[in-house]
Amino acid sequence: MIKTGSDKLSTELTPLGNVGLFCLFLIVGLMPVLISGGMHSVVEKFIADHDGIIGKMRVMGWARLLSIFLLLPFYIAIARFIINDNKCLYSNLDSLKICLAVTPLILLLAYLLMGVFQVLGSSPGQEHPLVKLFRSGRPMDCFLVLCLVLFAAPITEEVMFRGLFQQWIVSATNGPLLGWLMSLALVGTHGIGHLNMSFCGIRFWAQASAFLILGAIFIWTGLKYSQKYGSIFSGALVFAAVHSFAWPSPAGLLPLSLGLGWLRETTGRIWPCIIVHAAFNGFGSLIM
Secondary structure, eight states: OOEOOOOTTTTEEEEEOOOOHHHHHHHHHHHHHHHHHHHHHHHHHHHHHHHHHHHHHHHHHHHHHHHHHHHHHHHHHHHHHHHGGGOOSSSHHHHHHHHHHHHHHHHHHHHHHHHHHHHHTTTTTOOOOOHHTTTTTTTTHHHHHHHHIIOOOIHHIIIIIIIIIHHHTTTTTTHHHHHHHHHHHHHHHHHHGGGGSSSHHHHHHHHHHHHHHHHHHHHHHHHOOOOHHHHHHHHHHHHHHHTHHHHHHHHHHHHHHHHHHHHHHHHOHHHHHHHHHHHHHHHHHHOO
């Protein structure tokens, strides 16, 4: 029996991988959405200015942040369950040193690639919804955004993607292909509104094609080392493609997600990925 994975949830290699892991990934992702949706009306009562686009984003932001606080013990339990300390190749101190070493490189490559895509597209791109809220100028809005990008997003996304999704995709013999096809579907879903042949539509699909081709090159490069790294790189492409709503941000997130996938595999832990992810978001906040 062939085994893969470095943690307690090691599974036999199959064409579609461990479906249970993928279902758990979906459940963990849906829980904060459902809870924050249920808290929406409650939060709205405590926020006076909740009209308009910014107001609605303000309510959604606080509901999401509160839901993450409620689910924090659950995320910690998931992280502890999927990590096997016996498989951690580096000590906590060495893992921290690796974080400090790779973070500047990830930041440089990420913003360089995002800049290239913006120049080629002759457009500053689509502004992330949280950026709009941050630009409102209200101190509490800025505090909310910083809590979401420095705390909520790194914890939830790393537990989901590096903790569960990455382990699922490396358990699939078709992981590299599955990841690329999922990325194609995610980018394509966002691009439905750009099916016209206007300059804007052509520009988006040119960028999207370049993004998917670049992702395929990374996956092929990973496959030259092993099937596992090809799958990890395809999972990184999926993580970047999930953020297609803020195009061309996925281009900049590709180096980040590749680095996080490598960091997860190298250290055997999730917290280094959370730290680097928070540092990346923090740098973006400073730019704002």
